[in-house]
Amino acid sequence: MKLPKWGIVGAFSGLILLLSAVILLTSALTTRHALLRHAHDIMANIASYTIDKSESHLIPARDAARLTRGLADSNIVDSEDAAGLEKYFYEQMAVYPQFSAIYYGTEDGAFVMASRYNKRDPAGFFTKIISTAGGDRTVSLIWKDSTGRSAERALDPLDTYDPRQRPWYRKAVQERRLIWTDPYVFFTSQKPGITTATPVYTPEGRLRGVIGVDIEIAELSDFIARLKISRHGLAFIVNRNGDVIAYPNLDKIRRPSQETGKLRLARISELEDPICRKAYESLGPGGGGLLSGPVFTTFDLDGEAYHAMFAPFKNPQWPWAIGIYLPEDDYLGGVKRIQNVNISIALAATILAGLIGMSVTRKLARARDAARAADVTKSQFLTKMSHEIRTPMNAVLGMADMLWETPLSREQRNYTRILRSSGELLLDLINDVLDISKIESGRLELEDIEYDPRVVLHGVARVLAVPAHRKGLELVCRVSPAVPALVSGDPTRLRQVLVNLVGNAVKFTNVGEVVVGMERVVDAPDNAGFLMFWVSDTGIGIPREKADAIYEPFSQADASTTRAHGGTGLGLAISRRLVEMMGGRIWVESGAVRGTTFRFTVRAGQASSPARPQPAPERFKGLRVLVVDDNATAREATAAMLMDWAVRTEAAGDASTALTLLAEAQAADRPFDLVVLDHPLPPPDGGSLPREIRRLHPDARTVLLVSTYAHAMESEPHDPLADAVLTKPPTPQEFSRSLQEALDHAPHDAEPAPPPPPGASGRPLRILLAEDSRSNAELMRLYLKETGHDLDVAANGEQAVRMAESQAYDLVFMDMQMPVMDGYEATRRIRRMEAADPSRHRTTIVAATAMAMADEQRRCLEAGCDAYLAKPFKKREVLETVARLAFARGGGEA
Numbered sequence: 001m002k003l004p005k006w007g008i009v010g011a012f013s014g015l016i017l018l019l020s021a022v023i024l025l026t027s028a029l030t031t032r033h034a035l036l037r038h039a040h041d042i043m044a045n046i047a048s049y050t051i052d053k054s055e056s057h058l059i060p061a062r063d064a065a066r067l068t069r070g071l072a073d074s075n076i077v078d079s080e081d082a083a084g085l086e087k088y089f090y091e092q093m094a095v096y097p098q099f100s101a102i103y104y105g106t107e108d109g110a111f112v113m114a115s116r117y118n119k120r121d122p123a124g125f126f127t128k129i130i131s132t133a134g135g136d137r138t139v140s141l142i143w144k145d146s147t148g149r150s151a152e153r154a155l156d157p158l159d160t161y162d163p164r165q166r167p168w169y170r171k172a173v174q175e176r177r178l179i180w181t182d183p184y185v186f187f188t189s190q191k192p193g194i195t196t197a198t199p200v201y202t203p204e205g206r207l208r209g210v211i212g213v214d215i216e217i218a219e220l221s222d223f224i225a226r227l228k229i230s231r232h233g234l235a236f237i238v239n240r241n242g243d244v245i246a247y248p249n250l251d252k253i254r255r256p257s258q259e260t261g262k263l264r265l266a267r268i269s270e271l272e273d274p275i276c277r278k279a280y281e282s283l284g285p286g287g288g289g290l291l292s293g294p295v296f297t298t299f300d301l302d303g304e305a306y307h308a309m310f311a312p313f314k315n316p317q318w319p320w321a322i323g324i325y326l327p328e329d330d331y332l333g334g335v336k337r338i339q340n341v342n343i344s345i346a347l348a349a350t351i352l353a354g355l356i357g358m359s360v361t362r363k364l365a366r367a368r369d370a371a372r373a374a375d376v377t378k379s380q381f382l383t384k385m386s387h388e389i390r391t392p393m394n395a396v397l398g399m400a401d402m403l404w405e406t407p408l409s410r411e412q413r414n415y416t417r418i419l420r421s422s423g424e425l426l427l428d429l430i431n432d433v434l435d436i437s438k439i440e441s442g443r444l445e446l447e448d449i450e451y452d453p454r455v456v457l458h459g460v461a462r463v464l465a466v467p468a469h470r471k472g473l474e475l476v477c478r479v480s481p482a483v484p485a486l487v488s489g490d491p492t493r494l495r496q497v498l499v500n501l502v503g504n505a506v507k508f509t510n511v512g513e514v515v516v517g518m519e520r521v522v523d524a525p526d527n528a529g530f531l532m533f534w535v536s537d538t539g540i541g542i543p544r545e546k547a548d549a550i551y552e553p554f555s556q557a558d559a560s561t562t563r564a565h566g567g568t569g570l571g572l573a574i575s576r577r578l579v580e581m582m583g584g585r586i587w588v589e590s591g592a593v594r595g596t597t598f599r600f601t602v603r604a605g606q607a608s609s610p611a612r613p614q615p616a617p618e619r620f621k622g623l624r625v626l627v628v629d630d631n632a633t634a635r636e637a638t639a640a641m642l643m644d645w646a647v648r649t650e651a652a653g654d655a656s657t658a659l660t661l662l663a664e665a666q667a668a669d670r671p672f673d674l675v676v677l678d679h680p681l682p683p684p685d686g687g688s689l690p691r692e693i694r695r696l697h698p699d700a701r702t703v704l705l706v707s708t709y710a711h712a713m714e715s716e717p718h719d720p721l722a723d724a725v726l727t728k729p730p731t732p733q734e735f736s737r738s739l740q741e742a743l744d745h746a747p748h749d750a751e752p753a754p755p756p757p758p759g760a761s762g763r764p765l766r767i768l769l770a771e772d773s774r775s776n777a778e779l780m781r782l783y784l785k786e787t788g789h790d791l792d793v794a795a796n797g798e799q800a801v802r803m804a805e806s807q808a809y810d811l812v813f814m815d816m817q818m819p820v821m822d823g824y825e826a827t828r829r830i831r832r833m834e835a836a837d838p839s840r841h842r843t844t845i846v847a848a849t850a851m852a853m854a855d856e857q858r859r860c861l862e863a864g865c866d867a868y869l870a871k872p873f874k875k876r877e878v879l880e881t882v883a884r885l886a887f888a889r890g891g892g893e894a
Helices: 005-057 059-072 082-095 167-175 218-226 274-281 329-337 339-404 410-441 453-470 491-507 571-581 632-644 655-667 689-696 708-713 732-744 774-783 797-806 823-836 856-863 875-893
Strands: 099-106 111-115 125-131 138-144 150-155 192-201 207-216 234-239 244-246 254-256 263-265 295-301 304-312 320-327 449-451 474-479 487-489 513-522 529-537 586-590 596-606 624-628 648-652 674-678 701-706 724-727 766-770 790-794 811-815 844-849 867-870
Touching (some): 005 059, 005 218, 005 234, 005 295, 005 304, 059 099, 059 192, 059 632, 082 099, 082 111, 082 125, 082 648, 167 192, 167 207, 192 218, 218 234, 218 244, 234 274, 274 304, 274 320, 410 453, 487 596, 491 513, 491 529, 491 571, 513 632, 571 586, 571 596, 624 632, 624 655, 632 648, 648 655, 655 674, 655 689, 674 732, 701 732, 774 790, 774 875, 790 797, 797 811, 811 823, 823 844, 844 856, 856 867, 867 875
Parallel strands (some): 474 513, 701 724, 766 811, 811 844, 844 867
Antiparallel strands (some): 099 111, 099 207, 111 125, 138 150, 234 320, 254 263, 449 487, 513 529, 586 596
16 A cells, blocks of 8 residues: 555654654753763863973973982082082083072081072072081082172171971981972072982991982963963862962962961962862862872852863872863853754754765765775785885895805994995885785784883984984984883884884984983883883974874875975874874974974883893992083983993083193092093084093093994094094993993904804704795805705795605795795695605795785795795894704704
8 A cells, every 4th residue: 555645745754853852852861961071071181281281391300300319329429529519510500491409418517509599690690508627617608690600709607507407308318218399489589399309328328418409390380371271261280288389370379388487389278269269179078189080070159150170190209180170151151052053953964864875875885895995906016015125125134144244344344234224224114115004904913022122222323323423413312211121012113113203303304413212101000101202303393283294194294395305204104003002192392493302102011020221330430521522412411321320420512611621620630530522523623632632631531422424434433542432322331331441441443243143053954945036045045055954946836846746855945926836835735745645754844925914924824834934034033943943853863
């Protein structure tokens, strides 16, 4: 029975009305919940952004902790040498402008302080020295101008200051470790800040004193003031005790202390902002002291609805929380006003979607099928290209390895090292195209092995130092001492990300420097955590509006750079996805005109047997070393490495300053033991500085730091006036060896060749190589030349099967992509032949393939292979495979 036309229309209209009623009812029930969830998401994003930026402002505080720890472990802290200690303090304040003061108090009441606070000259400096020598207490006050020259000196016989009674001193001594104070208002600058302090002990364990650093945090309030939360929204930072750490108006959080008469930080209950107080009260009893994660609250004040978000800082060093509040109508008022309009539009869209849904579905299905076909074609093409490129790369890298094992001069060995490193870098670039395909198809798997992150970082720096130095750039490595010597993860993929970021920094920087660094970020209760890396340059910068687009495949910040600098635009896309797969994230900080900093984190699992970096030799402790480098970043990195070894270090930026410091040290009967000298320094007199040092200070040993490019270009890199020569950027191990070489004055004429790879042992084997590439066949002959094994070569799979029928082989290296008959079919035929003749022993077949896709190993094993080698492979891999079989055969016959 057919329904009349109007009956169909009525039925359809009724269905639409029913659907409309359901939509209206559902919307009425869920609108409030949806709006609250939307508010929660918006404020969570704001809180996360604010915490990240706030914690970045506190990086100098971590540097201060590292400084106090380093000073406590060195011989620099010495109250008897107040002038030297004062000078060193001011050098550190020049490096860290956030430091308000650095000071050292001893157990007998002596005190040395370098401070930026100067009542008589706001741009000047102030020094206070309390001497207790001979039982007499003398208080010296020194006012300095903005250049650091003394403007006035005075004695203060009425001063009663005793560092031993200060909270930072007492807390550090009581806890016997590095400590942080709660934020407070500095008496000198009247600005909020925090103090870090570390006790200093003699080798016998007797307390000598406490070293402290004041760090201003007023810029947190400046940052909060610049935040645009909403028209009437506001952000603030509080600690777990309810003290306000940062507020848009810094004057609002200063309060006089009734106990001491000095200024303190206001409690949130004392603020004049009633909304801020109400927001904090909405957390309930205890306020923010018990926060373990973000908390979203709502409250009403004077008839208006508000939303608030409180989130704790990620780093447990800072027991603070960010608070944000804003009126609901600031961002949801318009949404609520047009709610009914949106519902009507949704109904219209539903009807329209019903009319065109079938058509769209059919088109999407066709597009999906076309995309799947394109993915299959792309995968097949990439697989083919992988084989065609990797096959000659196997010969290139293999021959470079063979050349490395021959007797070479130092210059030739350096050339060969660059050849090998560049070949491996080229192979990494070839892998980029395959990696993006694997990632998109979900076929990329990460390793989880133990590795030393320092080796990975310094290896990348050494490879890319050559192009950097060729352009006249300084490449500097900075590694925090807290980084463990062994972690678990995927070092290959980590290296891939670093190569891309450092390579880009070198490519897009024409003048200045590239700095690559690493530190540990603990972020888990089991003490597992993350490694954070950063790559900074002084290059062309990235506009903010392009910061997200650079991670898209085949995309660059400026289309014109494709011609100027080259590149496929795949590197950053692969890097971001690899970082995310390794449990981290990547972000960029850049100006549109100059300078870029990329930062990323990766998960660093605990090693099964944690290792520690090798300590420096005992002979380094107490050495006096002068670091001379015109690049401030490189100079600071070199000095930091020496300070980690308890070396007393001073620095100079030019030849004139270096000669002055050497002369002053000689006159004071405290000559420098070593001079670490960047060579050549720029004029004036930079090139002749090693000669002047040898002429004027013959007892000072000299270590020259030279670029890899200069090292490669010079046939005799040892300067006759230097006791050791070191290639930049040096690893700690290389630096340590060069210092010892200089102290012993026993330079090595050539770098020792690496030990030969393991050869075959056991009985000689009969080996068949199935390989259509003559270059790779010749390379295999060279690999096995001195092992005593017999090698036959077949040019294709069919010939390999015939030779296996007429001759029993112990081992077959089977190339899987060959003309006439491929390796898969050849392997299957050999296995069938063995199965048909029980008297034949089973031949070991190792697949040697240039295919790099995820399922290649599975295909080889299913065809009958016993093992798998991916091209390009190393000589050591081949010889270890042969040696294992030779031992097995020899043991079986014994």
